[in-house]
Amino acid sequence: xxxxxxxxxxxxxxxxxxxxxxxxxxQKQAEPQNDxxxxxxxxxxxxxxxxxxxxxxxxxHATKVIVNLEVIEKEMxxxxxxxxxxxxxxxxxxGKFIRVRQGDFVEFHLKNHPDNKLPHNIDLHAVTGQGGGAxxxxxxxxxxxxFSFTALNPGLYIYHCxxxxxxxxxxxxxxxxxxxxxxxxxxxxxxxxxxxxxxxYTKGNYGDAGLQPxxxxxxxxxxxxxxxxxxxxxxxxxxxxxxxxxGEKVRxxxxxxxxxxxxxxxxxxxxxxxxxxxxxSVPDHNIQTTLIPAGGASITEFTLNAPGEFILVDHSIFRxxxxxxxxxxxxxxxxxxxxxxxxxxxxxxxxxxxxxxxxPEEPAPEAKPMTKEEKLTQGKNIYVSNxxxxxxxxxxxxxxxxxxxxxxxYFANDPSKAIMAVSHGLSGxxxxxxKQFDGVMPKQNLSDAQTAAVITYxxxxxxNKGGEVNxxxxxxxxx
Amino acid sequence: MVxxxxxxxxxxxxxxxxxxxxxxxxxxAYPVTNSDFLAFVKKYPDWKKNSVKRLYADxxxxxxxxxxxxxxxxxxxxxxxxxxxxxxxxxxxxxxxRLATTAEWELAAKASPTxxxxxxxxxxxxxxxxxxxxxxxxxxxxIGQTPRNYYGVYDLHGLVWEWTYDFNSALTTGESxxxxxxxxxxxxxxxxxxxxxxxxxxxxxxxxxxxSVKARYCVPNLGFRCVRSQ
Numbered sequence: 001x002x003x004x005x006x007x008x009x010x011x012x013x014x015x016x017x018x019x020x021x022x023x024x025x026x027q028k029q030a031e032p033q034n035d036x037x038x039x040x041x042x043x044x045x046x047x048x049x050x051x052x053x054x055x056x057x058x059x060x061h062a063t064k065v066i067v068n069l070e071v072i073e074k075e076m077x078x079x080x081x082x083x084x085x086x087x088x089x090x091x092x093x094x095g096k097f098i099r100v101r102q103g104d105f106v107e108f109h110l111k112n113h114p115d116n117k118l119p120h121n122i123d124l125h126a127v128t129g130q131g132g133g134a135x136x137x138x139x140x141x142x143x144x145x146x147f148s149f150t151a152l153n154p155g156l157y158i159y160h161c162x163x164x165x166x167x168x169x170x171x172x173x174x175x176x177x178x179x180x181x182x183x184x185x186x187x188x189x190x191x192x193x194x195x196x197x198x199x200x201y202t203k204g205n206y207g208d209a210g211l212q213p214x215x216x217x218x219x220x221x222x223x224x225x226x227x228x229x230x231x232x233x234x235x236x237x238x239x240x241x242x243x244x245x246x247g248e249k250v251r252x253x254x255x256x257x258x259x260x261x262x263x264x265x266x267x268x269x270x271x272x273x274x275x276x277x278x279x280x281s282v283p284d285h286n287i288q289t290t291l292i293p294a295g296g297a298s299i300t301e302f303t304l305n306a307p308g309e310f311i312l313v314d315h316s317i318f319r320x321x322x323x324x325x326x327x328x329x330x331x332x333x334x335x336x337x338x339x340x341x342x343x344x345x346x347x348x349x350x351x352x353x354x355x356x357x358x359x360p361e362e363p364a365p366e367a368k369p370m371t372k373e374e375k376l377t378q379g380k381n382i383y384v385s386n387x388x389x390x391x392x393x394x395x396x397x398x399x400x401x402x403x404x405x406x407x408x409x410y411f412a413n414d415p416s417k418a419i420m421a422v423s424h425g426l427s428g429x430x431x432x433x434x435k436q437f438d439g440v441m442p443k444q445n446l447s448d449a450q451t452a453a454v455i456t457y458x459x460x461x462x463x464n465k466g467g468e469v470n471x472x473x474x475x476x477x478x479x
Numbered sequence: 480m481v482x483x484x485x486x487x488x489x490x491x492x493x494x495x496x497x498x499x500x501x502x503x504x505x506x507x508a509y510p511v512t513n514s515d516f517l518a519f520v521k522k523y524p525d526w527k528k529n530s531v532k533r534l535y536a537d538x539x540x541x542x543x544x545x546x547x548x549x550x551x552x553x554x555x556x557x558x559x560x561x562x563x564x565x566x567x568x569x570x571x572x573x574x575x576x577r578l579a580t581t582a583e584w585e586l587a588a589k590a591s592p593t594x595x596x597x598x599x600x601x602x603x604x605x606x607x608x609x610x611x612x613x614x615x616x617x618x619x620x621x622i623g624q625t626p627r628n629y630y631g632v633y634d635l636h637g638l639v640w641e642w643t644y645d646f647n648s649a650l651t652t653g654e655s656x657x658x659x660x661x662x663x664x665x666x667x668x669x670x671x672x673x674x675x676x677x678x679x680x681x682x683x684x685x686x687x688x689x690x691s692v693k694a695r696y697c698v699p700n701l702g703f704r705c706v707r708s709q
Contacts, residue, residue, distance in 0.1 A: 073614035085612050114699045117615045118684060119691030140691040141615070142539060142699045163691075164683040172612070203605075213609045216680055217601075 036150055037062040037103035044068070045106075047096035050230045051242060053192040053253060054099040057181050062103035069096060070111040071120045071139070071161075071174075078200060078226055079233035079324065080425075081209045081442040086173040086231065087120070087161070093231025094196035094257060095159070095176030100126075102154040102183050107146065108133065114142035120169065124149075125157035125279075125295070126178045134162040154182035155279025156297045158255050167259050171201060171219050173231055175257030177297055182281070189301065190248035196255040197263045197292065197314060197325060198231065199224035206323060209390050209442065222260040227319040229312060229327045236312065236327025244304055246333025251301045252312075258294030264315040265292050265300070267329065269308060274301040289315050304331040306340040370453060372468050379457025382450055387458075390441075395462030401439060403432040406462035415469055418455045419477045422446065448474040480505035480707060481631045484595065488582040491682050499582040506579065506587055507704040508632050509622040510558035510639060511570060513550050519570050521548065526566055536563035539697040556621040558639045558702035564694035567642045567703035576705035578644040581689070583706060585682070588636065590629035597629075598679070607681040610637040615700040636681070642703040646689040 042064035046054040072091045078084040089095025100106055110122055119140050123132035127149045130136070136147035161174035177196060201219040202212035206226060218224065229236050236242060244250050256263045266289040274283040275290045276299040283301075290298055304310075312327035313320040320326045335342070370378065384393075387405075391397050395406035403410065410432045411418040420426070425443035429436060446454065448471040459467040485503040520527045527547040531540050542561045544550040562570075564578075571577050579587070591597025597604070625637040635641075692698060 075613075085614070113614075115614050115617050117611060117613065117700055119687050138691050140688065140696055140698050140701075143691075143696070164687045165680045168608075168612075168680055213605075214612050216605070216608055 036152075039064050039105045042066065045098055045100065047090060047098060048194070049090070049092045049096065050094055050194045050196065051236065053097055053179075053194045056185060056188075056192075057099060057101045058185070059101060062101065062105065064105045064107060065100050066107045066109070067098055067100075068109045068111065069098075069122070070113060071116060072113050073116045073118070075211065077232055078202070078212065078228070079207065079442070080427075081440050082202075082204075082207065082233075083211045084200065084202065085211075085213075087116075087118070087169060088173055089122070089159070089161075089176050093173035093198065094194070094255065095174070097176065097194045097253070098159070098178040099181065100151050100178070101181045101185075102151055104151045104180075105148060106151060107148045108137070109144055109146050110137040110139050111144040112139040112141050116141045118169075119163055120161050120174070121145075121163050122159055123162040124159040124178055126151055126153070126155070126159070126180050128152050131162065132159075138163065151180040153279075154180045154281065156180075156253055156255070156276070156299050157279055158257065158295050158297050160257060160295065167219060168214065168216070170257060170259040171199075172214060173198065173200075173257070175255070177253055177255045179253060186251075186299075188249075189251045191242075191244045192251045192253065193242050193329075194253050195229050195236065195312065195327065196231075196257055196297075197227065197229055197261075197265070198257040199259065199261045200226040200228065202226065204389075207442065207445070219259070224261065224323065227261060227314060227323040227325040229325060233324035238328075241309070241328040241330045242312075243330050243332070246304050246307050246331055246336075248331075249301065249303050250329070251299060253297065254292055254300055255297035256292040256294055260294060261314075261316075261319070262294055263292040263325075264289050265298070266290075266313055266315040267300075267302070268311040268313060269306075270302050270304075270310050270329075272300045272302050275299070304333070305336065307331050307333045307335055308340075369471075370449065372456065375453040375456040375468070376460060378450070379453035379455070382446065382454040383457055386444055386446065387454065395458070399435070400437075403430065403435070403437045404462075405458050405464070407433065407464065408462075409433055412465065415455060415459060415467055416473070416477055418458065419451065419469065419474055422451050422455065423474060423478050448472075448478065481508050482709070483583070483587045483630050483632075483706075486586055486595075488586045490582070491679070491686055501580075501582050501586045503709050504579075504583055505707045505709060506583075506630075506632055507576075507706070510634055510641060510702045510704045511567075512556055512622060513544075513559045514555045516559040516562070516570065517548060517550070519573065523569070523573060526569060531566070533695075535565035535695060537695050537697050539699075540566070542697065543699070554619065557619040558622055558634070560619055560639055560699055560702045561697040562642075562702065563697050564642050564646065564692075568644070570703070571705035574705055576707045578642055578703060579706040581643040581645050581648070584635075584641065584643045585685075587628075587630060587632055590632070592626045592628055595629045604679070604681065607636045611681055611684050615639075619700070639700050639702040640685070640688050640698070642701065643689065646692070647694070 040061045040063055045065050045067045048054050069089055073087045075083050075085050086093050112120055121134045121138040123134040127133050133147050137145045139145045157178050159176055159178050161169035163169050201215045202225045203215045204212050254265050272287040275287040276283050278296055292298055308331055310329040314325035390402040391405050397404040422444050425441055427440040429438045451474045452469040452471045455469045483504055483506050485501050488499045488501050528541040528544055529547055539561050568578055589596055589598055591600045591603040623633050625634050627633055
């Protein structure tokens with residue numbers, strides 16, 4: 001504390017001196033206001049899991065804030081059916097959201113759970129000082145370290161682990177956001193959300209089921225299998241979608257943990273009224289897409305003027321649709337036809353002078369239906385690349401985890417149950433050959449013809465009693 | 480004990496001139512177990528859970544033991560953990576042995592099941608990264624369940640971390656980025672980019688755990704084994 005106080009006084013002197021010389025009120029505002037305030041009282045920081053944000057700070061004075069953050073290494077879902085051992089700040093990816101006020105004196109406690117394998121530390125970008133606190137918080141498993149700092153600069157900052165090998169610690173999910181509210185507070189909004197992007201590198205490809213280990217070679221080549229918001233494919237879709245109402249002002253605290261990629265953050269169908277880029281104090285207005293560097297964060301604000309599903313993406317768009325970087329903000333409310341009408345008409349269009357349309361000479365050949373032999377051959381290949389990891393090469397599955405397909409009574413009398421499982425996925429309790437299973441099988445991304453082929457293959461192998469499925473059967477059940 | 484052939488070892492943060500020549504030595508095939516350690520404290524009561532001096536072991540010393548002479552039976556054959564460097568060093572000395580230097584330990588640990596230098600074996604390295612990625616959990620498995628290495632040593636990877644004699648001599652700061660700017664090139668080279676082997680993630684993790692502890696610390700996944708000079 002003493003150091004900061006002295007430092008602050010020196011800074012004030014320097015500020016005063018420069019004011020005397022330049023005497024210009026515009027420049028006065030541009031100078032950073034990071035002198036040290038008197039600390040009154042003490043409190044324990046409220047930390048929240050994503051996508052929640054702790055309540056705004058209403059205090060008008062600086063205080064001592066105690067932050068308790070626990071490092072937990074644990075297995076979680078990267079996607080339904082795909083698990084991964086994440087290293088976390090507080091049990092979630094991203095880690096707990098920390099909210100303090102400019103001028104606060106933060107006493108930081110980093111606790112490394114005794115069941116963890118590795119030492120960890122934390123570098124908070126909100127900290128002015130050696131390593132952002134990294135060396136000061138270097139903590140062995142079963143230990144707790146402490147350091148303190150004064151939150152000099154307002155803004156939104158990433159924090160992350162910086163223990164060697166640092167790329168792997170960040171790559172396994174060790175990052176989160178800390179907000180230092182300016183003294184005057186942030187303008188009031190109706191909703192605040194916490195979203196953080198990250199890229200992940202797994203031994204298997206995107207969607208390969210089961211526990212996936214970290215792949216160092218892919219990480220070094222910067223070729224992620226997953227690019228996700230809030231640590232999981234689907235963390236912000238379906239029942240997990242962010243929810244708000246038309247007319248409300250929304251603020252998204254958006255960070256990017258990396259470790260490698262930068263994010264072109266965009267909300268489809270919205271324009272950011274304000275973007276505080278990179279924790280800066282001066283907002284930009286009317287922004288469509290804003291770049292979030294790895295190890296950076298921005299505050300985005302917008303008012304919902306129309307109902308609908310607004311889609312959060314990394315506009316490096318293959319990441320959104322093939323690697324998971326996609327979330328949904330659901331806005332409920334009455335449509336305002338003046339702002340957005342929806343489709344008003346769909347009519348025939350004939351360009352002038354273009355009345356004579358040339359037709360392609362030959363219609364594209366229709367895919368030839370496969371013979372049963374062809375289905376068995378193709379089905380085998382599909383089985384190997386899509387099913388075998390869980391159901392095994394001999395179709396016997398794995399006891400208590402993945403049900404057998406060999407001699408299975410589950411679909412013996414009704415192949416449509418197999419079709420449903422492949423085309424829709426299957427979860428919850430089922431009984432196969434007298435054994436109960438309670439797991440999740442993800443929906444398989446196969447065409448109707450491919451689905452028919454692989455099920456025909458299964459029906460005619462592994463001691464099952466034969467049969468044949470046609471693409472039409474799949475089409476019917478897909479609806 | 481098992482004979483480890485000598486050889487050259489390049490510390491992770493090092494210059495070429497700082498290679499270390501390791502003489503042949505004998506190494507315990509397994510880490511020291513709870514049963515082994517119980518026999519030790521019975522013989523040297525100063526090192527019992529409730530008698531040890533705080534200077535030599537922090538309050539987590541033998542935390543998984545119920546009292547001075549009892550631990551859960553299923554841990555009998557598991558490596559003893561929650562032991563300080565002082566305790567580990569004393570144990571080895573009382574056995575007429577000593578703790579391995581980091582150079583000796585790393586040289587022995589470089590061996591894959593089939594080769595005395597497994598450092599080019601990507602499958603071996605990926606296996607180690609895999610086991611190191613997972614949390615230790617609250618119960619330590621028994622010794623001897625990981626693959627036997629080239630020399631006939633077990634459990635150097637995949638069971639618990641192990642104390643070395645000079646564990647704290649690496650002079651890393653615990654944050655991998657800052658080491659390059661340390662004024663310690665004279666002593667250890669410094670710098671993750673100056674490191675011999677930037678892809679050797681397991682070695683970075685071992686250096687991290689070694690530099691995160693002090694000699695009196697007792698950590699739930701840190702045990703030890705002994706060696707003897709030939």
